[in-house]
Amino acid sequence: MLDTLSLMGAGFINALTPINLLMMIGGVAMGIVIGCMPGLSAAMGVALMLPMTFTMEPETGLIVLGAIYCGAIFGGSISAILIHTPGTPASAATAIEGYQMTLKGQAGKALFTACWSSFWGGLLSCISLYFFAPLLAQLALKFMSAEYFWLSIFGLTIIAGVSSKSLIKGLMSGAFGLMLSTIGLDPITGVKRFMFGQSFLAEGVNTTCALIGLFSMSQVFILAEKKIVKRAKASKVTDKMRLSKKEIRTLWPTIIRSWIIGNLTGILPGAGASIACFVGYNTAKQFSRNKQDFGHGAYEGVAGSEAANNAVTGGSLIPTLTLGIPGESVTAVLMGGLIIQGLTPGPELFTKYAPMTYTFFAGFVLVQFFMLAVGLIGCKGFANIARLSDAILIPCVTVLCVVGSYAIHKNILDVVVMLIFGVIGYAMRKFDLNTAAVVLALILGPIGEKGLRNALRVSQGSISVLFSSVVDWVLIALCIVGVLSPFFMNKMEKKSQALADENDAEAGTGDAPVSD
Amino acid sequence: MKMKKTDIGVVVFMYAVCAYWYYGTTQLKESSRTYPYFTVALLFGLTTLYLLQMLVAAKKHGVTSGVSEVFKDFQPVQFFVCLVCVIVYVVLVSTVGFFVSTVVFMVAVMLYLKVPVLHMSIAVVVLTVLIYFAFVRFLGVKLPTGILI
Numbered sequence: 001m002l003d004t005l006s007l008m009g010a011g012f013i014n015a016l017t018p019i020n021l022l023m024m025i026g027g028v029a030m031g032i033v034i035g036c037m038p039g040l041s042a043a044m045g046v047a048l049m050l051p052m053t054f055t056m057e058p059e060t061g062l063i064v065l066g067a068i069y070c071g072a073i074f075g076g077s078i079s080a081i082l083i084h085t086p087g088t089p090a091s092a093a094t095a096i097e098g099y100q101m102t103l104k105g106q107a108g109k110a111l112f113t114a115c116w117s118s119f120w121g122g123l124l125s126c127i128s129l130y131f132f133a134p135l136l137a138q139l140a141l142k143f144m145s146a147e148y149f150w151l152s153i154f155g156l157t158i159i160a161g162v163s164s165k166s167l168i169k170g171l172m173s174g175a176f177g178l179m180l181s182t183i184g185l186d187p188i189t190g191v192k193r194f195m196f197g198q199s200f201l202a203e204g205v206n207t208t209c210a211l212i213g214l215f216s217m218s219q220v221f222i223l224a225e226k227k228i229v230k231r232a233k234a235s236k237v238t239d240k241m242r243l244s245k246k247e248i249r250t251l252w253p254t255i256i257r258s259w260i261i262g263n264l265t266g267i268l269p270g271a272g273a274s275i276a277c278f279v280g281y282n283t284a285k286q287f288s289r290n291k292q293d294f295g296h297g298a299y300e301g302v303a304g305s306e307a308a309n310n311a312v313t314g315g316s317l318i319p320t321l322t323l324g325i326p327g328e329s330v331t332a333v334l335m336g337g338l339i340i341q342g343l344t345p346g347p348e349l350f351t352k353y354a355p356m357t358y359t360f361f362a363g364f365v366l367v368q369f370f371m372l373a374v375g376l377i378g379c380k381g382f383a384n385i386a387r388l389s390d391a392i393l394i395p396c397v398t399v400l401c402v403v404g405s406y407a408i409h410k411n412i413l414d415v416v417v418m419l420i421f422g423v424i425g426y427a428m429r430k431f432d433l434n435t436a437a438v439v440l441a442l443i444l445g446p447i448g449e450k451g452l453r454n455a456l457r458v459s460q461g462s463i464s465v466l467f468s469s470v471v472d473w474v475l476i477a478l479c480i481v482g483v484l485s486p487f488f489m490n491k492m493e494k495k496s497q498a499l500a501d502e503n504d505a506e507a508g509t510g511d512a513p514v515s516d
Numbered sequence: 517m518k519m520k521k522t523d524i525g526v527v528v529f530m531y532a533v534c535a536y537w538y539y540g541t542t543q544l545k546e547s548s549r550t551y552p553y554f555t556v557a558l559l560f561g562l563t564t565l566y567l568l569q570m571l572v573a574a575k576k577h578g579v580t581s582g583v584s585e586v587f588k589d590f591q592p593v594q595f596f597v598c599l600v601c602v603i604v605y606v607v608l609v610s611t612v613g614f615f616v617s618t619v620v621f622m623v624a625v626m627l628y629l630k631v632p633v634l635h636m637s638i639a640v641v642v643l644t645v646l647i648y649f650a651f652v653r654f655l656g657v658k659l660p661t662g663i664l665i
Contacts, residue, residue, distance in 0.1 A: 055655050168566045172530060175559035179537055182552045191548040194540050224598035225590050228629055391629035392639050395622040398602055402609060403647055407657045412610040419606055430586050431526050449551045456550070 004134065011358030015366055020060055024363060027064040028370045031071020032378070036079045036087040036386040037393070038231070040219065042072035043329040043436070047215040048397070050208050050337055051404035058341040059356045063363035065337045069330055070122055070313050070367050071374070073273055077114040077306055078379055079386040082107060082235050087386065090273035090309040093281035097294065097301030104297045108241040111379045113299045114306045116243070117255055119372040121307035124259040125266065125314025126365045132267070133361075136322035137350040145454035146466045150475035152448030155325040156441055157482035165432045167483065173434040177441025178448070180205055187446060188453055200413050205421075207442050209405045209414045211336050213421025214428075214435040215329070217401045221426040223390045231387045237380055243299070251303045254284045258307035265308070266315020272328035273309040280308025314364065321345050321357070324447065329436035335443060519574035520582030527570070530563040594629075601625050613662035618644060 014020070027049075034045035046068050053061030076091030081098035094114060101110035143151065156174040183194045184204030195201040243251070258280035265276040284304025285294045294301055317334075319325045324345035326332040338345060349357045405418035425435045452466075459465035466472060534556050541552040601624055608617035619640055626636040651657040 052650065052655065166566075168562060168569060169526075172559065172562045172566060175555060175562050176530070176533065179533065179552075179555040179559055182537075182555060186544075186548045189545065189548050191545050193544060193548065193552065194537070220602070221595070221599070225595040227589060227591055227594075389631065389635075391626060391631045392635060394598060394629065395625040396639060396643055398605070398625075399618050399622065399643060399647070402606065403614070403651055403657075403659065406609075406614075406659070407651055407655065410658060412606075412660060415606055415609070419602070431522065433526070452554070453551060 007354050007358040008130065008362070010355060011360075011362035012365075014059065014355070014359040015063065015362035020063055020359075020363060021366075023056075023060055023064045024067050024367050024370045025374065027067025028071040028367060028374050029378070031068035031073075032075035032078070032371075032374060032382050033071075033385050034068065035072035035075020035091075036382050037388060038079055038085045038087050038386065040087075040393070040397075041215075041329075042069055042076075042088055042090070043333050044215045044219050044397075045072050046330055046333045046337070047211045048400050048404060050211065050333065050340065051407040053337060054340060054408065058338075058343060058353075059359040059363065061337060061341060062334075062356075062360040063367070065334050066313075066317075066360065066364045067367045067370070069334065070310065070364075070371050072330075073309055073313060074115070074118040074122075074306070074371055074375055075382065076309075077118065077302075078111065078382050081110045081114060081302070082237075082383045083231065083233075083386060085231070085386075088273075090277050090312075091305070092274065093277040093305035094302055094309075096281070097298050097305075100295070100297035101299065101302070102235045105238055106297060106299075107235055107237040108239040109243060109299060110297075110302055111237065112241045112243055112376070113251070113302045115372060115375040115379070116248070117251065117258070117303035117307040118310040118375070119368050120255045121259055121262055121310035122313055122368040122371065123365065124256075125263050125311040126361065126368070127314075128263050128267070129314040129317055129361060129364065133318050133322050134350050136318060137347045140323055141347045142471055143346075144469070145451045145458065146468065147471050147475060148451030149448050149455060149466065150451075150472055150479065151323060151325070152444035152451065154475055154479045154482055155323075155444050156437060157479050158325065158485070169432055170434045170437055171483075173428065173437040174441045176433075177438035178445045180210075180438070181442050181445025181449070187450055188457075198413070200409075200411060204446070205442060206405075206408060206414055206417060207336050207439070208340055208408050209418040210421045210442055211333055211439055212401050212405050213418040213423075214425035214439055215333065216397060216404075217418060217422025218425030218429055218435065220394055220397050220401070221422065222429065223394050223397075226390070228389060228391045230389070233387065237383075241376060241379065247299065251300065253287065254300050254303045255307045257283050257287065258304050259311045262308035262311025263315040266312035267318050272316070272330075273312040276308040276312045277305040281305040317364075321349055322347075324444070326440065329439070332436050332439050332443070336439070339443060517573055518577045518580040519570045520580055520585070522582035522586050523566075523570055527563055527567050530559060534560045534563065597628055598625060601628075609662070610660050611662045614659040615644060615648075617662075618647075 030049065031045060034040045035042060046065050049064065049068055053064055072088060073090050076087035077094045077098065078087065080086040080091040080095035081102055084095055084099040086092045086095050098110045098114065101107065181204065183201055185191065185202050186193055261280050261283060262276040265279065281301055281304045284300050285291060288294065288298065288300050290298060290300065316328060316331045320331040320335050322345065324335065326335050335345060343349065343353060401418060402415050405414045406412065408414055428435050455465045537552060537556050541549050541556060544552065601621060605617055605621040608620070622640045623636065626639065652659060
């Protein structure tokens, strides 16, 4: 206990270095900009910025990525409130009440509520990160080779199932990624596999290039295929950006409820911020004393949605850091950031690399304060950035993809790999396949392969070793739950969205919010 | 839900990948075949399952083209011009040099997409300066120079 407390304290001291603080501000600002632009997503932003973190200290690199993540989730609310277009799907529910408030001349109040609730949602989510992550990591200590195999399968079933329109297509994407993960030298025998005569593929497909291609470059192609349209002008903020003391007091129960909802949603692998925002919004409505205001600009609705989606951030880091199972695409990319630094998610992060991990946690706490400050000061300016035309975004994002993938090994072939994955990612998105599952398979594939082959080697080829312990059976059960979970998640999301749409229709704002 | 004809392409592509990977695996040493075989079997099984699902959907609900859904609002000329520009840009980066090709690429794409000159100039200057300071000065990355810079 004392050890943990001292690690926590040391983490804060390390996180407070000038370079880390500078990176927090920069990361949050960049994240908000990315989040408020409807063409860009949080995962894409984090993927694009990954190469920038190579030369940084691991904790600083992770803090930057965490800051972009938090900033992007909050940033989506700015365009949701001011132009009725959520910057990210995580703010879809915010648009319902937020835009109504804007129409009533309360844009400042809506923005303050979003900022305030996002801050508390994110900050409170750090509590569970501090307390649950080490506990789960201890459990991971019991894992042997066979368990690692099942763990990789579990991670794939979860992400493939939940974030795809079709469960089988999601699983196919995961299997396709596993296949691609066999490119390179055999980890046990050193035999060349599927290298197409290219020696630079000896270590396999570079995960960062694949990430940038699948998330960022594919988005460029998606933008390039659509007619370039002018975005709606952001509404002017005419009122003051504040809430009265009484209003802040009434928000507390909503924030607390949404924190719990968002946190649990984040911890559950597969459920992300886009589900949490609707559940948070509907719960806020159910418990509100002013139900009649919902659909007509209820600030509690904005708080419910925003506190929930930001509470997901801390929660979703728990399975990512401890078990190596990212629940959604952003955390899958963040995990890529860990691996780039030569770190493997799991117990080691809380033993050998504990100082680094606790510095990252402390940085994650401080990021919430910067998000509040940068958000409150820069809201109006960020709203104008949200109008940036896709015609400018297309070449800018392309250049960043090229320079980012080149910077990894200073090899132009990495850029070619990124471009190939960009085209693959584009085609996959067009045909409803799942790019996040491919990324996760590229990360988990080698872990699963080593686990499977080591287990079979020890058992002299008998597959009974894969079913020999209680942990194996628990993981197999979780895989089954992972396959079945989309049915429940879809039901929950549809129910929440239907309720939210009812409010939007009652409000009569016309078009439903557009998510990207 | 109706079966989409466009999904036939997905199934064919996945089977083709399976066939290629299966052939590649047979060329490996026996000790290295286990895991690639496992991935081939997994993808083959799932693709077959999807094919069966498609056939059931076709029998129950009928067949739809799916093209209008997949390529809704698709601007073919704009898309392929951008794609070609990106490919040419990647080639130019290593032959001409990063900064020159970046400026040429950005100006070409934005001119084609009818971005006002002022906005275009600001975007080009801001991004190249940002990349110079972030990657060259701060991260110490030596960007490709080619015959120019």
